[in-house]
Amino acid sequence: MPIVKHKEINPITFNQVKLNDSFWLPRLETQKKTTLPFALHKTEHAVANLKRCANFLKGIPDEKPFTHRFVSSDLYKVMEGAAFLLMLNRDAELEAQIDEIIDIIAGAQQDDGYLYVNHITDTFNVDEMGTKPYSFVIHSHELYNVGHLYEGAVAYYQATGKNAWLKVAEKSAQHVYKVFVEGDPNYNDGKPVNQAPGHQEIELGLCKLYMVTGNKVYLELAKHFLEIRGVTFIPDGDGVNAPDYAQQHVALTDQDSAVGHAVRAAYMYASMAEVDMLQDRHDYTNALNKIWHNLVDMKMHITGGLGAIHGIEGFGDDFDLPNKEAYNETCAAIANVFFNYRMFLLHRDASYFDVAEVSLLNNSLAGVNMEGDKFFYVNPLEADGQRLFNHGNAGRSHWFDCACCPSNIARLMPQVSGYMYATSEDEIFSLLYAGSDVSLDLANGKVSLKQETEYPFEGKVKFDLDMDEDSEFTFKLRIPSWARDNFLPGALYKYISKPNENWTVKINGAAVQCTLDRGFASIRRTWSKGDVVELDLPMPIMSSVCDTRVDANVGRIALTRGPLVLAAEEVDNEGAVQRFFLEKEVGNFEQETIQEGNLAGMPILTVPCKEIGKGESSMKLIPYFAWNNRGNCSMNVWFPNIESLAQKSLDSMQFSSEHYGEITATHTANCDTIEALRDGRRPQSASDRSLPKWSSMGQEGQDQEIEFNFSGTQKIESVGVYWAEMDSIAAPESWTMEYKKEGQWLPFERYVTDFFGTDLNMYVVVHPAAALHCEGIKLKIKAQAGKALGLLDLDLMND
Structure with a gap:
């Protein structure tokens, strides 16, 4: 139990609540049997990197670690999830596995407390990590990583009583305090770095360290990072270097709207509320109240999703809430739960928990499949079954190069009972x-x-x-908002007819x-x-409309039941669900239970509607969180209220290649075609022989270039490549991109978490680092020795 508690109100932690229900308990069992072992396996490379770092410090010969800014954080989150499960059910084998990893982490930490693999081992990338420790805090993730380490160490200490990992965390936190507040002669020429982390998170970890140890230094450091944000350092750039990308544009007390990267923002808002509670002050209350209203009145999807905009994984302008193009990162929804739960604790007002519940049960829960081994990074509110929305997939993925979302799910699920x-x-x-x-x-x-x-x-x-x-x-x-007023607090969504307050x-x-x-x-x-x-709490199906300033939802209706957003999915409706429209509210509905498959036991609701060209019809609905568990297919949440709008939605699903422009390649094998890159056909694997492809066979081992010259200027959202592997064709050794601006080819700067990857059996997707308007793009591909290059498809997303 914590040494320091919140004043006036005490959260009841998850390990004090014994679940015995049919909704959450099976998910915990899946977490223990599937998600956690799977996630630990997927983060083994992070353990290996830490072990190489430990060997480097000990002078033991070993290969150098690979370069990655935040892979350690994914491991720490998974370990935190393991700690939560151990608190619920001690498991000697799992505990021994975590103990072994903790020993490796301790060995990778310098004597002074610094812990960041690539700077310790001189394997850093200057552009991403700076030339020396803490020289590029804006993007290095040095503080983000250890923040997750602190949270994991606290959880493991609470679960087992073992303090080895807690000692690593405290050693790190005291080191960070010295370097950033007091000044350390070994860092930054002895002057305090006095800069807030580019990616917020450490503040939450420091609060937890304070609560479990009572050492006020940790709370002071958390407050320090909040106080100097937007004061001692303000970036000067665009995209990920813009002042508001990491909420560094003004002091926190002067912020009044949600801007920039959504996960960073919501972690920060949660820590502002936490620090105010722990200090029994209201330094940030005014700012938080304004930001919260900006979210619920202008910037939050009905699923509780935050950060609608691709490119910055964050907030756009007020009322910019697309559906098919929505981003809504799973991590942002989880952070939204953290933020609103702490706002409830601060204000003791159920409105905040109403938001937390919707975000938890809809956007967050959608982030993992029912089997517990496939995940969403991005959570749109409409899908056509073909468009790539999920970092290289048209649906769920087993893992991601940037694996923050599945590792976050791994630590969220065991904590759910702590919100009760x-x-x-x-x-x-x-x-x-x-x-x-x-x-x-x-x-x-x-x-x-x-x-x-x-x-x-x-x-x-x-x-x-x-x-x-x-x-x-x-x-x-x-008594949730959905049972009294509207599905969510705020002015953004309104029931067409008010519910009878017959709770x-x-x-x-x-x-x-x-x-x-x-x-x-x-x-x-x-x-x-x-x-x-x-x-x-009666649960009729309720119909909501959206503020008309949200262009994407004009003339559309969303359906909810209780705290759950409902979605229509093609697998239940014998065709694309964009053909349905609602001219009026849904009245009576029929409820059944899915009997077979991975959604067995899930309610499925049949409601009256209209259908293009047919008139009266019906459609089946499932909870939004359960979609894409039965394959990639069309899905919709916001239904048109007239046939012409439904027809427009249906027509938009048709693939068009006009924006690809003229495509040329340095070489195309006689048996292949460059047109394969824009035919809209999706490969099933890297060796899919049923589709045409482009390849450089005949020029094995030779580098290649592919140019797309547009008929005019386009705004590029993303580029996804699907590498082929068959015969003499193999994935490239490496590749990069360029873009054409005013006739000149310039380097394509990718978004901060993207990679020019060579993974097979998926689309490797890269986004520009900032808004990119250009006249063309070029792929520059380096071949493996003796191997030809090949592509089965290229997904070019433009605005």
């Missing part, structure tokens, strides 16, 4: 409903609660209370009138052993 309750001296807050058992300490004694519910699929919740003697306290039941509360079978206090049905009385509280 909070207490003060004489209050119990019931937040997230789920079948569970918990024992809570109040000023008047201990209260045990047994909760039974099928939430979020049904809205009936039952609590059985147990205590040694009668006790007076207030039981506060969250009810019963005590021992008798209905009671409850005072609604900041979104909670508040019941104060003297409670007795055996009391039963029943909450009924």
